[in-house]
Structure formats: structure tokens, C-alpha cells
Amino acid sequence: MARDDTPAGAEDRADLPLDQRLARLSPVHRALLDQRLQEEPASGHSLVARTLAGLGITHVYGVPGQPVYDTFAACARENIRVISAHHQHPAALMATAHNYFAGQQKAASIVSTGVPAASALSAVAVARDNCWPLVILAGAVPRAAGESGYFMALDSTELYRPVTKWAARVPETHAIPALIAKAFVKMDPYEVWGSGNQDRNFTYVSDVVRGMMLACEKIRDARPVNIGSSEHLRIRDVVELIFALTGFRPRNIHYDLSKPVGVRSRAADLSLARKLLGWEPQVSFAEGLLRSIDWYYSTHDVESVRRTLPVLLTERSAT
DSSP, X not given: OEXXXXXXXXXXXXXXXXXXXXXXXXXXXXXXXXHHHHSOOOOHHHHHHHHHHHTTOOEXXXXXXXXXXXXXXXXXHTTOEEEEOSSHHHHHHHHHHHHHHHTSOOEEEEEOSSHHHHHTHHHHHHXXXXXXXXXXXXXXXXXXXXXXXXXXXXXXXXXHGGGSSXXXXXXXXXXXXXXXXXXXXXXXXXXEESOSOOEEOOOOHHHHHHHHHHHHHHOOSOOOOOOSOOOOEEHHHHHHHHXXXXXXXXXXXXXXXXXXXXXXXXXXXXXXXXXXXXXXXXXXXXXXXXXXXXXXXXXXXXXXXXXXXXXXXXXXXXO
């Protein structure tokens, strides 16, 4: 089954002058919009650098190359010392040794995609065998080009997974980037999987990274700890907030009941995270969503996303 469910008056609001549409924003949404207009658009490179700096990373070791040239530059702007090596293996080993002597996670390694990422793998094995903390960030080719013979295309996530606690690449099929992508290409009717009444918890990446690093430092018995938000958010409410923050509202919203929805409700119990790690999310959902929209809109091309979106919305890659 499928049905169209457009809030009353949505068609009229879509055609209102900008000043009237702004006047209809709630105080919270207006404050977020004002903040967005005052800030420079964030890029993925700057978000990585800010997150590393916020987590106390003081040094980055690596070999600059595409697509991470700008990541190194962003780290330098955040007063993170960038140390270049002649090869990815010693760069990752230096980051590992730095953390060992510091007694905590103070350094990370950044490498480019493909063979450079593979070259750092043996250093990860050394860190694992000695229980030394190490975070490696690797570049990647565009997801849509992964199976088209793209230069330096390598599934480094699968390569790293056997020797790391956590290795992942976030696919477009996750709810937030998928919903943002649909607004980015001005999809109309705007498709939402399920009734939109299902709720989820969403956690901003900097909070997740901070929680993972705290877990690496403080947990010694391999017990599971939830790193996530305890806030329940309905998907239809998330969609409305995306419309408010992007300034796009479709004439029709199509809630597709034929698509998979998953569990009706999901959020994290943070009892252990608070007790063992002293951790809970610091970035609110609205702020994290605004940052994500800024990043997506500043780093993606409309025509490219429109062309590949049907595949991105349905693929289920191991990465």
C-alpha cells in the first residue's frame, strides 16, 4: 500500500514569499537558521578537523594525497600539528607510538584512498597486538564509482575490519543522509519509507567518535556499551525539520508503506555509558542536523546526486 499524506496548507506554504516563510519558522528553527547564515558552510574536511581537535587530538601523521589534501590543511587551521612521512606505514606507527608515550589518544593518522590505506594496515596490527590506541582516517573514492574501475578504488573497510575494533564507511542509505539528499535534489513527491511514525535515535558523529575513544581508553573487559542518543524522534518530525532548515518544501509527501521500515521504536540506554565513560551526547539533534545539511550541500553536486540517488537509497553494501 502507498498513500499521499501532505499536511494541510503545504502547497500554499511552498509558494509563499521568502519573508513569509521565514516568519512561520518556530523560534528554535529561526535561531538555527540565523546561526547557519552567520557561519561559513562546513566541509567534510573541516568537520573532521574540528572533531579531532575537540577530542583532544594534537598531532596528525600521514602522507598527504587525494582526497585528503584539504583534510590536512583543515587540521592545521585547527592548530593540530601535521607531520608528514614518506610512507603510510611509519606514519601510522608514529601515531601509535605517540599515543603510547602520551598514555592516551593524542594522535591520529590520515591516509589517502586505495593502496595508501592498505599500506598502513600492518601498523594497525601492531597497535592491536599491543593494545595501543590508534585511529586511522582514510579517504575513499565516490561510492557510486566503487565498482567502475575507478583509480585507487579499494574496499579498505573490509580490509581493516579483521584487525580493528571498529571499521566502517557510512552509506547513503542511512536515514539522515538519505532524507537530506532527497531535499537536496528537490524530490517531489518527497518519498518517506513507512508511515513516518516510526521513531529512531540519531547521534552526531563527533559524539560517536568521542564515545568510541573513551571506550578504547576506559573499557578493558570487552563489555558492550551503548554509544548513542536516548532521544526518540519520529521520522516525520525529522522530515519537517529538514524542510525548515533547507528552505525546501515539496508539494506532496509520499509515505510509502511498501518499503521496509524496521522496528517501530529504537533508542539507546545510556546507563553504562554515563557510569563507565562519563559520556552522553553533547550535540543536540537539531544542531547536528544543521551541520550535516551544511556539509552535504557544500560537498555534493545536485545532478550527480540526482543521477545516483536510486542506487544509493537501495544498496546494502558491507561497507
